Amino acid sequence: xxxxxxxxxxxxxxxxxxxxxxxxxxxxxxxxxxxxxxxxxxxxxxxxxxxxxxxxxxxxxxxxxxxxxxxxxxxxxxxxxxxxxxxxxxxxxxxxxxxxxxxxxxxxxxxxxxxxxxxxxxxxxxxxxxxxxxxxxxxxxxxxxxxxxxxxxxxxxxxxxxxxxxxxxxxxxxxxxxxxxx
Amino acid sequence: xxxxxxxxxxxxxxxxxxxxxxxxxxxxxxxxxxxxxxxxxxxxxxxxxxxxxxxxxxxxxxxxxxxxxxxxxxxxxxxxxxxxxxxxxxxxxxxxxxxxxxxxxxxxxxxxxxxxxxxxxxxxxxxxxxxxxxxxxxxxxxxxxxxxxxxxxxxxxxxxxxxxxxxxxxxxxxxxxxxxxxxxxxxxxxxxxxxxxxxxxx
Numbered sequence: 001x002x003x004x005x006x007x008x009x010x011x012x013x014x015x016x017x018x019x020x021x022x023x024x025x026x027x028x029x030x031x032x033x034x035x036x037x038x039x040x041x042x043x044x045x046x047x048x049x050x051x052x053x054x055x056x057x058x059x060x061x062x063x064x065x066x067x068x069x070x071x072x073x074x075x076x077x078x079x080x081x082x083x084x085x086x087x088x089x090x091x092x093x094x095x096x097x098x099x100x101x102x103x104x105x106x107x108x109x110x111x112x113x114x115x116x117x118x119x120x121x122x123x124x125x126x127x128x129x130x131x132x133x134x135x136x137x138x139x140x141x142x143x144x145x146x147x148x149x150x151x152x153x154x155x156x157x158x159x160x161x162x163x164x165x166x167x168x169x170x171x172x173x174x175x176x177x178x179x180x181x182x
Numbered sequence: 183x184x185x186x187x188x189x190x191x192x193x194x195x196x197x198x199x200x201x202x203x204x205x206x207x208x209x210x211x212x213x214x215x216x217x218x219x220x221x222x223x224x225x226x227x228x229x230x231x232x233x234x235x236x237x238x239x240x241x242x243x244x245x246x247x248x249x250x251x252x253x254x255x256x257x258x259x260x261x262x263x264x265x266x267x268x269x270x271x272x273x274x275x276x277x278x279x280x281x282x283x284x285x286x287x288x289x290x291x292x293x294x295x296x297x298x299x300x301x302x303x304x305x306x307x308x309x310x311x312x313x314x315x316x317x318x319x320x321x322x323x324x325x326x327x328x329x330x331x332x333x334x335x336x337x338x339x340x341x342x343x344x345x346x347x348x349x350x351x352x353x354x355x356x357x358x359x360x361x362x363x364x365x366x367x368x369x370x371x372x373x374x375x376x377x378x379x380x381x382x383x384x
Contacts, residue, residue, distance in 0.1 A: 119368040125376070132379040152356055153363050154371040157379075164382075166375025168359055172352045179348035180341070 006095035013080055013096070014103045024074045026104040032068070032077040033097040039067065040093070050090045060085045111139035114158040118151035118167065133157055133164075 017026045040047050049055050049063065061082050068078040084090055105112060113133050121129075130141040137159055152168035227233075 117372065119365060121369065121372050125369065125372050128376050129372070129379075132376050136379055136382060152360050153368045155375050164375075164379060166371070166378055168356070168363075168371065172356055172359075175355075176348045176352045179351065180345045182344070 002092045002095055003099070005089060006092050006099045009080070009084065009089070009092075009096045010099035010103050013076070013100050014107065016076055017104075018107060022076070024076045026100075026107075028074060029077055029080075030097065030101055030104065032071065032073040033080075033093065033100070035071050036067065036073070036077070036081065037094050037097060039071070040090075047090070050085055051088075057086055105139075105142070109139050110142055111137045111159050113141050113143045115143050115145050115155060116148050116151060116158075116167075117145065117155040118147070118149060118153050120147060121145075121155070129155070129157070133159065136164075 013029065014026070016022060017024055017029055040050075046063075046067075050060055064081045064085055065078060067073075068081060080096075081090075081093075084093060084096065089096075104110075111133075113130070115126075115129060126143070126145070130143050133143070134141045141159075150169060152172075154167040154170070156167050156170070157164045
């Protein structure tokens with residue numbers, strides 16, 4: 001439910017940011033939203049005030065204006081925060097930012113890949129892997145790497161909801177299913 | 183009846199009084215004197231005629247009473263006796279008929295008992311056959327159910343055993359691969375993964 005709502009806000013934000021009259025870059029909005037999210041995570045009182053029905057909408061708007069001004073945020077970001085706060089959706093700001101990132105990636109033809117390997121891999125292999133994934137998805141790959149010994153060997157790549165499993169663990173799991181099913 | 187007895191008693195009493203004399207007592211004591219007195223009495227009683235008249239009136243009264251009361255009484259009594267005899271005969275006939283029916287029934291009782299025994303025996307045999315068939319059917323069902331349960335349990339046990347064996351085999355393989363996998367082999371696996379991704383694309 002919150003993902004669908006966040007998607008609506010993020011698409012509306014993308015329409016503004018990618019509009020012909022927009023002077024704000026999408027990456028800037030993303031950075032500003034991440035800063036606000038960090039600030040909210042660091043200050044539970046701020047979240048409590050923004051969620052409290054006892055605090056009026058004008059007071060919340062004034063607080064958010066001050067916050068964005070202190071952070072040097074753009075007008076687009078400030079307006080988004082006001083709208084989200086007015087509609088009582090400040091709690092899903094993180095989902096909105098993530099969804100907006102996806103929309104921006106999609107518009108730029110970028111796919112984010114989470115690559116997990118059992119052992120650290122060489123830069124050449126990273127390049128080859130990203131190139132292979134890029135050809136597979138048809139998009140430019142922005143990869144993040146992490147290591148997991150449980151894979152035993154090989155690698156696992158996740159792009160969105162798609163998972164490409166080339167690990168020894170995955171192959172052993174396939175072997176086990178075959179053994180069980182005869 | 184009581185009235186008739188009363189009338190007859192009175193008549194006898196009157197008759198006796200009429201014939202009784204004071205000299206009878208002395209005559210009884212002496213036989214000769216008695217005979218003499220009787221002769222003199224029969225011959226010389228001036229009231230003899232009136233005594234007979236009196237006796238006649240008495241008898242006439244008695245006869246009248248006998249005809250008026252006695253005959254209807256005896257007729258009615260006779261009719262009642264006849265009626266009682268008829269009823270007794272009828273009752274006897276009924277009793278005879280009942281006795282005959284009972285005798286006939288008793289004579290057929292052995293046949294009826296035999297028929298009942300035969301019917302009971304046939305029914306018992308039929309019930310025994312039905313129970314036997316039902317038991318056989320139940321046994322077949324139980325056997326079939328037990329066979330199915332055994333087959334299911336065996337299948338499940340086989341599957342569990344297979345899964346356990348597969349898990350053990352995979353764990354063993356994982357351990358061996360982990361212990362024997364060199365960095366170059368690990369890089370080779372990543373390279374193979376990249377080639378697989380290329381194949382997927384193509």
